[in-house]
């Protein structure tokens with residue numbers, strides 16, 4: 193059975209997994225999902241109806257980009273994108289979570305733009321406030337380190 197990634201071209205969460213699959217040199221079939229009209233084949237394996245969803249060679253189905261990223265790293269550890277020391281790994285997960293939240297809010301703002309005057313001002317303010325709070329945190333961290341964690345290699349946090 194081929195590995196399969198259900199993804200969307202504009203999805204930051206899908207992009208995390210596409211990068212990891214390429215970096216780990218894993219063959220994978222990529223199936224783009226029309227998020228405005230999700231096919232039944234996709235909804236059968238994705239209870240939340242969101243991309244990315246990854247299906248491994250043994251038929252194992254995994255959704256949520258962070259769960260997929262961790263699974264890939266544990267199952268195919270070379271090269272590794274999560275530090276092994278528990279407290280550093282936790283820092284990596286925290287940065288990954290912050291980056292995911294930033295991406296989520298940027299996408300939210302982008303989608304609001306399609307709504308023109310119908311876009312609820314409440315959400316625009318909510319997204320902008322969070323983006324404006326998070327960007328300086330990343331800027332500050334990357335001023336003192338090459339990657340989000342100290343060290344010479346990028347991690348899942350940088351990928352996110």
Ligand SMILES: N[C@@H](CCC(=O)N[C@@H](CS)C(=O)NCC(=O)O)C(=O)O
Nearest residue numbers: 203204205227242243244256257258
């Ligand atoms: N926590 C999830 C978030 C996934 C997510 O928000 N995916 C978006 C695309 S970026 C999606 O599928 N949206 C379609 C929908 O919610 O109907 C992850 O990390 O995988």
